Amino acid sequence: MTAVDWLLDSDPAIRWQAMRDLTDADEASVAAERARIADEGWGARLLALQDADGQWAGGTYFPPVTREPENQPWTATAFTLQLLRQFGIDPDDERVGAAVGLVRENSRWEYDGSRFFDGEVEPCINGMTVAIGAYFGEDVSALVDRLLTESLDDGGWNCEAEFGSARSSFNSTISVLEGLLQYETSVGASAEITASRERAHEYLLDRHLMRRLTTGEIVNDHWLEFSFPVRWHYDVLRGLEYLRAAGVKPDERLAEPIQLVESKRGADGRWLLENTHQGAVHFELEQGDGRPSRWNTLRALRVLDWYHAG
Template sequence: MDVEKWLLTGDPAIRWQVMRDLQDAPEAVWQAERTRVATEGWGARLLAHRDDTGRWTPRLYGRKWISTTYSLLLLRQLGLPPDDPRARESCALFLEEGLWHDGGMNLAATQQRSETCITGFALGLLSYFEIDDPRRELLAGYLLREQMPDGGWNCLRHLGATHSSFHTTANVLDGLRDYGRAEQAEARGREFLLAHRLYRSHRTGAVVDPAMVRLTFPPRWRHDVLRALDHFRAAGAHRDERLTDAVEAVRSRRGSDGRWALQRPYPGAVWFEMERTGEPSRWNTLRALRVLKWFDKS
């Protein structure tokens, strides 16, 4: 089948990324399609659940997967234009109520040192939606201080963890990528993932967790090989040979019709279902094709 044609029959969130990443369309073309995310399809449906206070749920972070944090993360993945005033108003809540107390003290850095993932989320959202506030620099500074000797991050470091977490590292790397001013820290974080070939023990070579090769979307707070490969691509990272194992794991899941299915998602509440488990997935197919295009190019 014509897979790109099938992708282009999907949601605006899919179409604009197909145009940009698979078809190399002129920026004016894919940007015009991108604006439709705010008014049509999944993006518009998700924004409709936002209340007058700028929240999706009373707590910014809490109920998975419908809290304000996860709703904003999904809007970022859909590609909602960064200047959307509703999303920007909601992101500002992280500064006013989510991570800050007592005149600007960073709660993540002073009282809840297990919240490295949430700090990564907040930095990425504030950066993506272009919230220009000096407190954003404090969030970045906290994450840079929390980077571990092996190059990654672990939200349980305060409890004595000595080895970085794949999941925490993935969330922080996405936040730093949108922040765009910590290239050295990003490179060290990606080297941590490369040392593990994205999903294997660096000591034994065994798969750390079978869920890391399960292709689902959205990834939520979890690391998996397709999410990681898409990060390397988006960051313009070097196509290291240590990525080959993960690339082949993704390639092997391609169906005979050229598409990738949606595998079992992570349990939790959702505002609506974008795709059905076990059926061909535009999200997985788009992400896999652009990863392969990037990795296979000469």
């Protein structure tokens, strides 16, 4: 079985993306496969776990501590919606629309009680919120405007800026970039948003997606390990996936990160899951670290296709 065949023998959330990005399947077949996400597999399971009030696990970003006092809140509403977006669930599906409508009406950020699609205070969280809102057809334009004013001098963003940090963070920057790109894809491009994204592209590229600009050192060794779901964490494959989705033309600054991706391909043509971010989950998507990962294989294959197409 080839790596692509292995991806096609999977959940609809992976299968439709493999069909679209790695095969010559026609648009109607891809759309039909995508429509299955809300009916079966992981997407349907997540939808069924929504509480009657529209939240997941009883919280927007943090489930009640009485339920999960020691764990990261990967079961909360924000991370569940992030996952549904990454699955590519059809936002026009009636059940999906109803689920998002309940979030709009009832979900509030624990920080200050703001409504979900009005956002929070940190750009890393607001970047995720913009991506979710734009994908599901919610008005997040005010949040986009806010993010554009919060770009730092080096081109990126940092959740610690409110405490005086003047240097951008990879974690914050990738979240905002994904949100702004989704907004332009779903709502429409603007010169201001595009210019802001392009400045942030240079922030990432000048650092080869992994290194300090000042010393050339690797910022974080965990960024060389590929995870899924990514949650709020940056890694090199996530950076490459964004640049591919944004249609950035590859240049020599990507040679090192691409070499990293290619070095991790197994003899069977598959990539491993390497760095699962620990915390409570609704259910497992893969078999654990050190085992072949369909998500990482899908993402790595399409990144390499994009890079080698030039």
